[in-house]
Amino acid sequence: xxxxxxxxxxLGLMGGSIASALKSRHHIxxxxxxxxxxAFALSKGIIHEAFSTPKALFLHSExxxxxxxxxxxxxxxxxxxxDMPAGTVLIEISGVKxxxxxxxxxxxxxxxxxxxxxxxxxxxxxxIAYADAEIFRGANYILVxxxxxxxxxxxxxxxxxxxxxxxxxxxxxxxxxxxxxAYTSQLTHILSLALVESxxxxxxxxxxxxxxxxxxxxxxxxxxxxxxxxxxxxxxxLLERVKNFRNSLNKYVKLLEHDDLPGLQKLxxxxxxxxxxxxxxxx
Amino acid sequence: xxxxxxxxxxLGLMGGSIASALKSRHHIxxxxxxxxxxAFALSKGIIHEAFSTPKALFLHSExxxxxxxxxxxxxxxxxxxxDMPAGTVLIEISGVKxxxxxxxxxxxxxxxxxxxxxxxxxxxxxxIAYADAEIFRGANYILVxxxxxxxxxxxxxxxxxxxxxxxxxxxxxxxxxxxxxAYTSQLTHILSLALVESxxxxxxxxxxxxxxxxxxxxxxxxxxxxxxxxxxxxxxxLLERVKNFRNSLNKYVKLLEHDDLPGLQKLxxxxxxxxxxxxxxxx
Numbered sequence: 089x090x091x092x093x094x095x096x097x098x099l100g101l102m103g104g105s106i107a108s109a110l111k112s113r114h115h116i117x118x119x120x121x122x123x124x125x126x127a128f129a130l131s132k133g134i135i136h137e138a139f140s141t142p143k144a145l146f147l148h149s150e151x152x153x154x155x156x157x158x159x160x161x162x163x164x165x166x167x168x169x170x171d172m173p174a175g176t177v178l179i180e181i182s183g184v185k186x187x188x189x190x191x192x193x194x195x196x197x198x199x200x201x202x203x204x205x206x207x208x209x210x211x212x213x214x215x216i217a218y219a220d221a222e223i224f225r226g227a228n229y230i231l232v233x234x235x236x237x238x239x240x241x242x243x244x245x246x247x248x249x250x251x252x253x254x255x256x257x258x259x260x261x262x263x264x265x266x267x268x269x270a271y272t273s274q275l276t277h278i279l280s281l282a283l284v285e286s287x288x289x290x291x292x293x294x295x296x297x298x299x300x301x302x303x304x305x306x307x308x309x310x311x312x313x314x315x316x317x318x319x320x321x322x323x324x325x326l327l328e329r330v331k332n333f334r335n336s337l338n339k340y341v342k343l344l345e346h347d348d349l350p351g352l353q354k355l356x357x358x359x360x361x362x363x364x365x366x367x368x369x370x371x
Numbered sequence: 372x373x374x375x376x377x378x379x380x381x382l383g384l385m386g387g388s389i390a391s392a393l394k395s396r397h398h399i400x401x402x403x404x405x406x407x408x409x410a411f412a413l414s415k416g417i418i419h420e421a422f423s424t425p426k427a428l429f430l431h432s433e434x435x436x437x438x439x440x441x442x443x444x445x446x447x448x449x450x451x452x453x454d455m456p457a458g459t460v461l462i463e464i465s466g467v468k469x470x471x472x473x474x475x476x477x478x479x480x481x482x483x484x485x486x487x488x489x490x491x492x493x494x495x496x497x498x499i500a501y502a503d504a505e506i507f508r509g510a511n512y513i514l515v516x517x518x519x520x521x522x523x524x525x526x527x528x529x530x531x532x533x534x535x536x537x538x539x540x541x542x543x544x545x546x547x548x549x550x551x552x553a554y555t556s557q558l559t560h561i562l563s564l565a566l567v568e569s570x571x572x573x574x575x576x577x578x579x580x581x582x583x584x585x586x587x588x589x590x591x592x593x594x595x596x597x598x599x600x601x602x603x604x605x606x607x608x609l610l611e612r613v614k615n616f617r618n619s620l621n622k623y624v625k626l627l628e629h630d631d632l633p634g635l636q637k638l639x640x641x642x643x644x645x646x647x648x649x650x651x652x653x654x
Contacts, residue, residue: 208579208580208581209581209582210581210582210583227581228578228579228580228581230579256578258578258579264574267573267574268574268576268579269579271569271570271576272576272579272580272581272583272584273581273583273584275566275569276566276583276584276587277583278620278623279562279566279587279620280583280587281619281623281638281639281642282616282619282620282622282623283558283559283562283616283619284642284645284646285619285622285623285638285641285642285645286554286558286612286615286616286618286619287554287645288615289645290550291547291550291551293551293554293555293649294648294649294650295511295539295541296491296511296513296541296551296552296555297491297511297555297649298491298492298493298510298511298555298556299492299493300493300555300556300559300560300563300590301555301556301559303586303587303589303590304559304562304563304586304587304590305646305649306586307583307586307587308642308643308645308646309643309646309647310639310642310643312635312636312639312640312643313636315639316632316635316636316639317632319627319635320627320630320632320635323627323628323630326627327624327627327628329569330620330624332569332571333565333566333569334617334620335569336564336565336566336568336569337561337562337565337613337617339565339568340561340564340565340568341610341613344602344603344606344609344610345606345610347603347606349599349600349603352595352599352602352603353595353596353599355564355568356564356593356595356598356599357595358568359564359567359568359591359593360591360592360593360595362567362568362570362572362591363567363588363591363592364592365577366576366577366580366588367577
């Protein structure tokens, strides 16, 4: 696809990174309520054009990425859908699906097609100043097609994901998405947060950390607005995954309590093999 | 210090990395029971010289790094101390202290000085093929001085650590060391292992992971011989740290169960600030 008119609503880390990844092949226009974010994006050449209202952006775009936080997303569509031309194609990119789809389905105009996607990429920084097309290179991408989606729109979304550099594209149902993402993404964040929270700070911790602690806690530099919404809108699956994690932690603790060296080594070996089998998923 | 004769027992990842970091300023000789490791180290110029017995190495070294697993360390000293000249200076580098010091204290000859250290650096790979002096650059280093240590020997160890590129050097008691390291190092490993172990593998996980999962689980590519020993020899502190972690995880779970968005955001903010305060500890 050459030269589509792509609209982006929300110039944060993700909106800015998507713009950066597509700007050499397409015309990128954007809307953001922050004049600073817009000015930054224009001055750095991240977008080609900005509109001062969502309506003007809708009218000038063939396809639109909505790069908004989960709770703001449905509100935005509901507030602005009357300004969208018939046949508008929206792509949303949030990290939860069932609750969002359920909510949006209840009110969205039948002549608007919304494609639900999850680019599994990000940074522990927020804002367009950290926008970086490289975060998509080789990364995983999930599509959650609905019966309403037009096949050619799904195809366009897949094509754009490939152009952005994503590696593996998968189709999942909303329920499947929320279950596996509760494990690979939300559980990792809650563990990292709890690890940092559990520091009793009796020591000057920074003098005694190595790469393992640095790596496990980097995502505790969290964007609390985004992640509190992701946790709560995927609560059922996240709590289930926390339960499984606690069971696994208990296995290790029991072996430790029983001074079971061979048992500990065996479980570590099995765990290592499980992790090794993911290496194909390394970027 | 220029031109010391440094001996290294054990040419694994750590022994090899220490040799690499010191070889340009000092003469490095080594002993390892694996002829392959020795041949590799010589052929790559990681060491200048190898001896076929520990005794020969002791006789030709002014100071010796013992780069052995925790359980092998005391055995090695006990077996070979009769071959050590009076005044031998040993440096051990393992990740636990109280139990090791207690064990070695019980039998070590009074005319041998052993300095207990913990270079907080490593890799999820094992073996001399992965030796890399860069792992020490800016890393933290802990010394656990004992009343028996001669001040000039401690000074030499500090000087060598600085030459290897370590950033911050700290003195701790054995108990302090084991408490904080149970948190920053051993707890991180048990959490990473439990995270991977808890994967029910109902999905093709590698298609749905991002950098957060990759970062949190890299250390689950574990060396089970080393880490099972570290866990068990520091069991008391590790179980205490697991308990604290569980309490912190429970705080997050409770907020989630109560749909407490402001509470979740507040705790995330506090956790983020705790993590931010460690940035000075970033390499």
